Amino acid sequence: MTVRERLRTAAGVLGMGGPATRAQAPATDTASTTSTPLEAPHVAPAPQDAGARDTVARGDRLPDDAGGRGGGGRRRRKGGRGEQLMVPDAEFRSYYDRPIIKPPVWKKPDVPAYLYLGGVAGVSSSLAALGDLTGRTSLRRVGRLTSAGAAVSSVVFLVHDLGRPARFLHMMRVFKPTSPLSMGSWILATFSTFSGATAALELTGWFPRLGRLSGIAAGVFGPAMITYTAVLFSDTAVPAWHDAYEELPFVFAGSAMAAGGSVCLLTGRDAAPARRVAVAGAALEVAAITVMERRIGYSARAYTTGRAGTVLRAARAATITGGIVAAASGFVRGRRGRLLGIASALLLNGASAATRYGVFEAGMVSARDPAYIVVPQRERMRAREADATGTS
Amino acid sequence: MVNAPTTNSLSGPLPDPTANAGYAADHPPRVGFFTDTSVCIGCKACEVACKEWNALPADGVGDHGAEGDVLGLTGMSYDNSGGLGASTYRHVAFVEQRVPAKTSVPVELGMPLSQLPGAVNPGEDREGDATEVRWLMASDVCKHCTHAACLDVCPTGALIRTEHGTVLVQDDICNGCGYCIPACPYGVIDQRKGDGGAFKCTMCQDRLGDGLMPACATACPTESIMFGNLDELRERADARLATLHGQNVPEARLYGHDPNDGVGGDGAFFLLLDEPEVYGLPPDPVVTTKDLPSMWRHAGAAALTAAGAVALAFLGARR
Numbered sequence: 155m156t157v158r159e160r161l162r163t164a165a166g167v168l169g170m171g172g173p174a175t176r177a178q179a180p181a182t183d184t185a186s187t188t189s190t191p192l193e194a195p196h197v198a199p200a201p202q203d204a205g206a207r208d209t210v211a212r213g214d215r216l217p218d219d220a221g222g223r224g225g226g227g228r229r230r231r232k233g234g235r236g237e238q239l240m241v242p243d244a245e246f247r248s249y250y251d252r253p254i255i256k257p258p259v260w261k262k263p264d265v266p267a268y269l270y271l272g273g274v275a276g277v278s279s280s281l282a283a284l285g286d287l288t289g290r291t292s293l294r295r296v297g298r299l300t301s302a303g304a305a306v307s308s309v310v311f312l313v314h315d316l317g318r319p320a321r322f323l324h325m326m327r328v329f330k331p332t333s334p335l336s337m338g339s340w341i342l343a344t345f346s347t348f349s350g351a352t353a354a355l356e357l358t359g360w361f362p363r364l365g366r367l368s369g370i371a372a373g374v375f376g377p378a379m380i381t382y383t384a385v386l387f388s389d390t391a392v393p394a395w396h397d398a399y400e401e402l403p404f405v406f407a408g409s410a411m412a413a414g415g416s417v418c419l420l421t422g423r424d425a426a427p428a429r430r431v432a433v434a435g436a437a438l439e440v441a442a443i444t445v446m447e448r449r450i451g452y453s454a455r456a457y458t459t460g461r462a463g464t465v466l467r468a469a470r471a472a473t474i475t476g477g478i479v480a481a482a483s484g485f486v487r488g489r490r491g492r493l494l495g496i497a498s499a500l501l502l503n504g505a506s507a508a509t510r511y512g513v514f515e516a517g518m519v520s521a522r523d524p525a526y527i528v529v530p531q532r533e534r535m536r537a538r539e540a541d542a543t544g545t546s
Numbered sequence: 547m548v549n550a551p552t553t554n555s556l557s558g559p560l561p562d563p564t565a566n567a568g569y570a571a572d573h574p575p576r577v578g579f580f581t582d583t584s585v586c587i588g589c590k591a592c593e594v595a596c597k598e599w600n601a602l603p604a605d606g607v608g609d610h611g612a613e614g615d616v617l618g619l620t621g622m623s624y625d626n627s628g629g630l631g632a633s634t635y636r637h638v639a640f641v642e643q644r645v646p647a648k649t650s651v652p653v654e655l656g657m658p659l660s661q662l663p664g665a666v667n668p669g670e671d672r673e674g675d676a677t678e679v680r681w682l683m684a685s686d687v688c689k690h691c692t693h694a695a696c697l698d699v700c701p702t703g704a705l706i707r708t709e710h711g712t713v714l715v716q717d718d719i720c721n722g723c724g725y726c727i728p729a730c731p732y733g734v735i736d737q738r739k740g741d742g743g744a745f746k747c748t749m750c751q752d753r754l755g756d757g758l759m760p761a762c763a764t765a766c767p768t769e770s771i772m773f774g775n776l777d778e779l780r781e782r783a784d785a786r787l788a789t790l791h792g793q794n795v796p797e798a799r800l801y802g803h804d805p806n807d808g809v810g811g812d813g814a815f816f817l818l819l820d821e822p823e824v825y826g827l828p829p830d831p832v833v834t835t836k837d838l839p840s841m842w843r844h845a846g847a848a849a850l851t852a853a854g855a856v857a858l859a860f861l862g863a864r865r
Contacts, residue, residue, distance in 0.1 A: 205553060248823055381846075389835060391695065391731040
């Protein structure tokens, strides 16, 4: 069964509260056939999906131009904005088109910047730790300083985003595994402490052995830093984030590797491992987001349409280009090689920030539009009913 | 912290969330609301009583995720609060529907009946495609879920399960991180502008301890909002549903009463006369933390992938 067929069937189910209700209750379901200004139109078929009309009960039909937005009525979805939709428009009922869940109050650019910087910090600390252990001094130095700078900025953005920033230490009063933000706060606090201490020791040159230990600790926490934010987003009722929970950690990990790796490849002579990380990260990010958009069904349109879609397409193009440029920079010696490295760092970091922004924006769109809640939940209920009748 | 169950579940039926939260076995029974929308008259006494008792600041429809006009009115219905919010703990929804004229059985008033044009005899359908306007009104409130996502995800411990089995924000703890807001599958809790903290229905925690009903239920003139022990309310709801079905109101249905639903059953549940989404409620809400173990597993796999990639990048790299 294709997605389109499933949605058509879902549209049919939407018209009825269950077989029993349908038989006895004309009140809600077989709506009027006339169209008045007062009326709450029960179905206004999506213009580009004429086939869906055939599955809707006859009485539910209204002319396309009925278009009212009354309470409890269905509305006509706006047509695609000149973009190829992966999922067709669907019909659903809502309360005056109002959001069902509350959109997050998280601010821009605070939260996208916090995600991006956390990713850069995590990957560069791991690169710095291994660079230290393998005797790559410039990779160690750049990695440590990048990591500390990004981690501290990330914390500043996170605290600034709080509704009551003076109480940021309340995050430290509990250790709560059911809250990704609690776990994330502990990861971020631990990581930032080690990362900051390592950078301080790097700059002062004091206690190099302690610096190595502290750097290794930060490097071990690095992979957690770059992925916990995906759980932070997924563990919400925001459809575009929750539905993507399987791939989002890989998207964020890839995005972080591309950004952090490409910053560290500016170290020149020592850059080979960082370059590999950047290229692998770019590939991982593009692959993960592609798989995600194919798997998550209705929510995919949040990632492919509107401003989020535009930003994410641009980010993908920049990621692919940046990955290629980063790989090429390994084969070119001298000044031109350095310039290629700088170009790849700019592209991959811009792309990483854009990806975080795009994912953030997709979630906001899906939270504001009740379609992202009602259509998949109705489909889920229909599938469950079909299962129940099929097995009994 | 006596008798706390050793297992903690993130979803599914949970007979006693209060004990699960660590209260001793002699804790008060779990209380809740049963809001029977079939008798709601849309008077908004609950909204006003709630504002008054909880001393909530004024807010407008613009604060609830939708735009209002210059007067802060929605301009679409008699609903001018628009939805639940940080300063609106009860919200009365107004749904206006044109539906096929229904065969309503007139109430016998003991008066001589004259046959009006368009009137029908009891039990007969009106001819043709006659329509009539139907109004649905419903007072919405925090659901005080058995598995409350807001409580699960709160990183400060500001959100707690009370001794009455309800879900409460401790304002002196909340640091306004805002995580509870998108976590709620019903869109109940929100951040108060100018304050920064998260606010929602407390079920009048300050009245419960004194044996008083919440302000909304006390003010409701039709007993559309019923307050009591959750077990009793569920029985009353089943009886009311049977009555309505017997009175040829087959569209009546309960919402949020089932302990097997996605949130383990609501502490505040409803009798509705149309599909939940018509009232602005999600048709099949699921507590988001149900998938949390799987989320951490995927994040762990991604973290290991990244760690492995970084480690491999150093193998055989030229110096």
